[in-house]
């Protein structure tokens with residue numbers, strides 16, 4: 277293990293911003309598609325008080341949410357707000373936020389979604405969701421009206437037909453993972469406890485039309501590390517079997533079929549999964565060769581790249597093939613294809629370590645990929661695909677990204693035509709400040 281006096285996650289565009297800003301009528305270059313009406317939200321860690329570079333872990337910073345409101349071809353506002361936890365309200369001299377609790381923390385920094393007309397900031401491994409207002413103020417902590425028992429996840433996946441959210445949750449005191457289904461009404465309607473041998477970190481899941489995929493991989497809770505004050509006490513666990521479980525969406529714990537991987541690895545994010553007619557399941561993932569083996573400040577153990585895994589429940593094995601060897605992360609989909617066979621995917625390329633780069637668009641049928649370069653010193657955070665209309669073809673829409681410009685130390689929201697991915701942006705929305713590198717976000721159309 278190495279500790280250093282420097283920490284890249286507190287420097288450059290990883291460094292936190294200190295002010296909460298509200299800006300109206302943002303300057304736009306080009307033309308925003310008039311079909312777009314809603315908010316482009318994103319969230320990431322943004323420590324409210326100075327952190328010790330020797331011990332800070334990127335995943336543990338206080339959450340800050342950013343949003344741009346778009347309507348009638350105009351960018352009406354930009355806002356950024358700390359997600360209020362006890363630590364944040366204390367630092368800001370505000371009264372504490374109300375609502376149920378679970379685990380030791382009460383913040384959320386990893387994803388921001390819309391569910392049943394409400395906006396939620398999400399995190400995994402303990403704390404409950406935090407409900408935000410339309411204008412991104414913290415409203416309350418929420419366990420979905422008392423229906424969520426414990427931890428949630430930052431990566432629930434909505435079935436495009438039913439609108440239900442499918443999630444896999446975990447907590448260091450649990451000897452099992454939980455498959456949680458949240459109805460389109462925002463209430464949990466099903467929970468399945470699936471025993472696992474360790475206490476794995478399970479950042480995300482995937483669904484097909486019939487199955488949910490459980491990633492049981494060799495990064496596990498380490499009690500010694502926790503006792504020694506390691507901020508994120510989940511470490512590479514040499515010898516812990518790497519496997520993916522197939523749980524029928526309508527099944528129970530005893531129905532899980534585990535498929536073993538030949539080599540250990542770690543996955544934060546699948547791009548998507550789908551059923552094959554013969555019962556096998558395909559899942560495309562961003563595969564990291566290791567995780568938290570040597571670097572305890574952030575996810576930096578060799579380049580992550582795009583792989584296709586074919587899970588065979590008959591043999592219990594996984595066929596692995598690399599689809600693209602470039603370093604990349606934050607894979608996104610035309611989410612009308614969630615759980616169904618997809619052709620396209622979008623993501624962010626990475627340079628050395630976790631340095632961000634151009635966006636990438638994959639055509640997985642053609643076996644090709646394109647890069648969109650935003651210009652010198654301009655790099656993309658996670659891109660989001662937005663369909664032109666409900667019945668548009670896959671990939672017929674826009675790729676929207678928060679883009680950081682090192683020369684001006686400010687950020688833009690850039691809107692690309694997905695089908696003219698390398699062409700000039702349709703619109704560049706100029707923000708009054710920079711948006712730090714962070715985790716995830718979504719386009720939330722107005723109801």
Ligand SMILES: [Fe+2]
Nearest residue numbers: 479544545716
């Ligand atoms: Fe994530």
